Amino acid sequence: MNYSNIKGNLESIQNRINEAAMRANRDPKDIKLIAVSKTKPNEAILNALEAGQLHFGENRMQELQSKMDEIPNEQAQWHMIGTMQSNKIKYIAHRVNWIHSVGKAKYLNEIDKRAGQSDHHVNVLIQINISDEDQKSGCDIRDLERILEQARQYEHITVKGLMGMARFTNNPEEVRSEFALLKSAFDSHQYLNGGNIDLTELSMGMSNDFEVAIEEGATMVRIGSAIFGARN
Numbered sequence: 001m002n003y004s005n006i007k008g009n010l011e012s013i014q015n016r017i018n019e020a021a022m023r024a025n026r027d028p029k030d031i032k033l034i035a036v037s038k039t040k041p042n043e044a045i046l047n048a049l050e051a052g053q054l055h056f057g058e059n060r061m062q063e064l065q066s067k068m069d070e071i072p073n074e075q076a077q078w079h080m081i082g083t084m085q086s087n088k089i090k091y092i093a094h095r096v097n098w099i100h101s102v103g104k105a106k107y108l109n110e111i112d113k114r115a116g117q118s119d120h121h122v123n124v125l126i127q128i129n130i131s132d133e134d135q136k137s138g139c140d141i142r143d144l145e146r147i148l149e150q151a152r153q154y155e156h157i158t159v160k161g162l163m164g165m166a167r168f169t170n171n172p173e174e175v176r177s178e179f180a181l182l183k184s185a186f187d188s189h190q191y192l193n194g195g196n197i198d199l200t201e202l203s204m205g206m207s208n209d210f211e212v213a214i215e216e217g218a219t220m221v222r223i224g225s226a227i228f229g230a231r232n
């Protein structure tokens with residue numbers, strides 16, 4: 001695979017982000033592009049860095065750990081976006097910048113403990129199950145208030161927002177209502193802000209549905225294949 005197109009792919013995604021933002025009367029600067037580099041070699045990430053991309057997402061904790069080790073770029077921001085496993089949190093919590101996929105309060109405890117050991121601070125998003133598909137993780141919207149209240153005790157975590165994954169579909173219009181549901185949970189829990197709860201980020205939208213997600217309020221889009229090519 002040749003990774004020389006990454007710069008052009010990033011530019012064309014950025015243009016599409018800008019257009020979707022304009023359609024929704026939003027400032028494109030309020031939308032962060034997270035380049036999802038899972039399964040891709042360091043060479044691909046280095047090309048993206050060279051093109052000015054600074055936010056990278058990975059879905060496996062050990063892969064994220066080795067990429068953080070092998071790509072020592074001070075400005076790169078690393079996002080854990082995949083399924084959490086309590087026993088692997090120790091590999092990343094002391095150095096990762098963002099964790100999007102916290103669906104259970106017990107993970108907060110482990111993240112805080114491990115981050116605290118290195119005096120590190122982690123931005124966390126609570127993942128909500130918006131698609132009602134069993135294989136997608138995330139908490140029930142009804143548990144969100146309880147998880148946020150529990151998060152208040154942790155010194156090494158700021159809860160910065162919510163994350164969700166829509167059902168896979170070839171027609172992104174079909175999942176507009178799932179994104180709208182996440183946005184409404186985001187809006188209706190703003191009253192809990194204060195201390196280390198600061199709900200400002202809404203992570204939703206992937207290669208096939210990010211424009212609809214932006215129209216519905218996404219502030220972070222997680223895009224892999226449209227930047228780096230299809231995965232095996």
Ligand SMILES: *Cc1c(COP(=O)(O)O)cnc(C)c1O
Nearest residue numbers: 036059081206207222223224225
């Ligand atoms: C892989 C992945 C993405 C990116 O998927 P693409 O369809 O390649 O853009 C986004 N979010 C999560 C949680 C993922 O695991």
